[in-house]
Amino acid sequence: MNRRHFLSATLAGSAAVAAAAPPKGIIDCQSHLFFPEVLDMMRKRKTEPLVHDDKGTVFLKMGDWLRKVPPFYLDVDAKLATMDASGIEITMLSTNDPGPEWFGADGAAVAQLIHDSLAAVIAKHPTRFRGLCVLPLQNEKAAAEELDRCVNKLGFKGILLYTNLAGAWCDEPQFHWLYARAEELGVPILLHPAKPMTTEQVKGYELTSTLGNMFVNTIAIARIIASGLLDKHPKLKLVCPHLGGTLPYISGRMDHQLTVLKRGPQNLQRKPSEYLRSIYMDIVSPLPEAMRFALDFSSADRLLFSSDHPWVEPKEILEPLRSLKLSADEEQKILSGNARQLFGLT
Secondary structure (H helix, E strand, O other): OOHHHHHHHHHHHHHHHHHHOOOOOEEEEEEEOOOHHHHHHHHOOOOOOEEEEEOOEEEEEEOOEEEEOOHHHHOHHHHHHHHHHHOEEEEEEEOOOOOHHHHHHHHHHHHHHHHHHHHHHHHHOOOOEEEEEOOOOOOHHHHHHHHHHHHHHOOOOEEEEEOEEOOEEOOOHHHHHHHHHHHHHOOOEEEEOOOOOOHHHHOHHHOHHHHHHHHHHHHHHHHHHHHOHHHHOOOOOEEEOHHHOOHHHHHHHHHHHHHOOOOOOOOOOOOHHHHHHHOEEEOOOOOHHHHHHHHHHOOHHHEEOOOOEOOOOOHHHHHHHHHOOOOHHHHHHHHHHHHHHHHOOO
């Protein structure tokens, strides 16, 4: 075989290998980790939020909301093993509440500690994790500086914005600068529930996470739509978790209230349901019928796979999704394609 034929055969073989190569893996858009340094900081605090140990169990206390923090919530290797078992290639990693807004004047230092800890994990596993930042939004100057540090120096890919911020809704005027800056930077804002403002109403029967978090998601995204922020920032990339709370199921009522009964702001450019269809939603709601409704309501172009690990095992989301027997194209968009485009992943 002459050199020309050899090169042709080699290139053809390489193309065949490339064509046969498996597709890139799943992108998990919502997954959390507690950091030892942050828990140690809260152990030293005299006021809430704080951490205490009781007979070998770690507890995180915020008012009457007391949560266990088992060791695997801090275990990077355990998270990687879970990712490997489910075919997750990249996780968009963040801490979970309490966010910096709960720490008063210490918020900026807490945010820096969280982000430095997260950046250290990413540096050890640069092909597996990308970062989402949480900001000390009680201090606009400090929050803006930390956002720029996270995006421009640490290479984080987005903002985790709690739907309620120590008792304030995330659409309130003091936070409007954040939506403008996120649009300018081109980074997504991922909404996430925190300690619900409905805790008193739902704490009976331990329904805080079941109902409280979902109601807060619903209220927050409805308020963002009604506020007109999506008209002011048409290029904003916004993600609502847990299939939009309950809003997709009642958005017809919101349309009717605004457009027929003329209740609420009359300066919106679209119906509420049309805004909602333009927002990304993650599929952390382990019920195939709910996923199907979200797919029909929105489209495969607007849904993102997330696990909410370590509270939810990825298989609890993957199995209902795969039971829908979607087309290969739809499933690929939800599992990774949309996220790669949204976060600019290569």
